Amino acid sequence: VEHKLGIHASPTCVMSYEGATAELVGRPNEGLAHMFVMMNAARLAVGVEGVGIAERAYQHALAYGQERRQGRSVWTGEMNAPIIDHPDVRRMLSVMKAKVAAARAICLSTAVAADLARTAANDEDRLRWKGREDLFVPIAKAWSTDVGCEVASLGVQVHGGMGFIEETGAAQYYRDARIAPIYEGTNGVQAMDLVGRKLSQDGGAAAKALITDMKATCGELNRLYSGKPVERLANAIEAVEDATLWLLDAKAEPARAADVLAAADAYLKLMGDVIGGWLLAKGALAAKAQMETGEGDAAWLQGRMDLYEVYAANVLGHASSRLAAVGQGGALLQRMTLDVLSA
């Protein structure tokens, strides 16, 4: 039984079988494809684990933000105010909430695509949804588990010094979240799966269809916002389009294999950031439509619109730096030899 960084309630051991015999499942040389039937579901489930830990870390931090008092609030003027009334703490909680909502939406969209890949009315639609499922699975796994770690880390930060002390419980989410980017295929392996197999298996059709869908939503956003919130999504989608075309070109040249692998992590992160923003924008549009009918909780619906704006300001702006990392090239990383790294 191993001593681990986190998930102490889940005992883990390594077993080695000497002289074991195995039974072939299916036809020879098709094992990897068979395994992916299980792996797609398992990877989505681990993405959901990232969402679950992030949500719990958020709830914990939200409660502490109301309980802990410190400093004068610039908003209320109160001395010894609850820390939630300081802009920086409100920023952390808002970003946590927005990222949890985006990761949850990505995982749910992946599940919807997986269902429709089996149940849609005709072959063409089933194939289209299968393409979306395949494209989304590595993103749901890797992006959501990274969000699990980021949000759990922010949760520790909201707790200040008490976050580093075990009795508050904030540190446990941080430790428990850290395994999810590693198991069921490390997030580096997910990124390689995305650029190596998923992106080009249909000549880029699934990625291009996604870009078309995202642009359609962006075109409707003018109904809700003017200026920055619309521009940020438009620019981020453009970054996805540029990165996708760059990768498809690079993949067509075997000599650029290292360029593709050097771009993998940044491309997955860019996709996750922008798909998350697109889905929150759809949520904001749906909230606006419901508000116009006069039904539902108006404050909650306004909150969905503000949540997209928070996400657009804090996350979508990173799209240009993700795009820069996509184009860094394999040769640059190869020049970072052991001599350079250890100097």
Ligand SMILES: Cc1cc2nc3c(=O)[nH]c(=O)nc-3n(C[C@H](O)[C@H](O)[C@H](O)COP(=O)(O)OP(=O)(O)OC[C@H]3O[C@@H](n4cnc5c(N)ncnc54)[C@H](O)[C@@H]3O)c2cc1C
């Ligand atoms: C708590 C826990 C529970 C687990 N439970 C199970 C289980 O129930 N069943 C099971 O089968 N396994 C289980 N695992 C194993 C887990 O799936 C592996 O640890 C994981 O897939 C990573 O493989 P590895 O440890 O061999 O890392 P390595 O392959 O050694 O990877 C080390 C680093 O190198 C990178 N890397 C490796 N190869 C490449 C490459 N070709 N290109 C680019 N980068 C690369 C990785 O991304 C990673 O960053 C568990 C592990 C842990 C820690």
